[in-house]
């Protein structure tokens with residue numbers, strides 16, 4: 321058994337919750353308290369009706385998520401919003417959310433962990449965000465692009481997602497790659513990819529026009545799925561809490577298919 325306050329202090333410090341810039345509505349940190357004690361942590365990508373039910377079924381008293389409760393800003397606590405909040409409170413389930421702080425963490429971050437999963441070794445950060453913070457990672461390799469695409473395809477398939485890849489010539493090789501999990505492909509990140517000589521850009525998702533921009537820039541973009549690419553950080557953070565606080569942990573898998 322651990323104190324919720326101690327876990328929150330640890331996560332806030334480790335993830336630099338107060339310092340890392342994010343969308344206002346991300347509201348990183350403890351979003352919902354419980355009675356103050358934690359014995360079991362459930363990790364999930366999204367705060368949703370399904371992950372609350374899944375966490376309670378697992379007898380968790382802390383739900384650790386990447387996408388928290390307040391994405392639409394101030395909102396009335398009615399209908400579905402009321403139902404899931406009521407279930408969490410009645411179930412004594414605290415909620416801690418970490419968005420960009422968890423994307424960019426050097427050991428627990430979605431980006432660094434996806435690189436590792438794909439057997440890529442980062443040599444630096446990539447993906448400018450509000451000034452001098454960089455969310456993603458980049459590095460060099462010498463691999464057939466097809467192999468890299470296959471690694472992402474296999475990973476995404478485990479979460480029910482079909483990776484989408486912009487067209488490329490047979491025999492093409494990838495030498496400079498970058499990763500930004502989640503909604504990583506945008507005109508801004510593709511501009512940065514061009515500036516930094518990236519030839520293969522691995523993301524969760526992006527708007528259709530990012531594919532056109534990529535093709536015209538000679539960059540292959542591999543869209544691995546928003547959900548799949550953001551499953552690693554919350555699980556690593558929950559595993560860290562196991563080590564540090566002696567609590568148990570579980571992953572509540574609730575794929576969106578996207």
Ligand SMILES: [Zn+2]
Pocket residue numbers: 387501502503546550
């Ligand atoms: Zn995301």
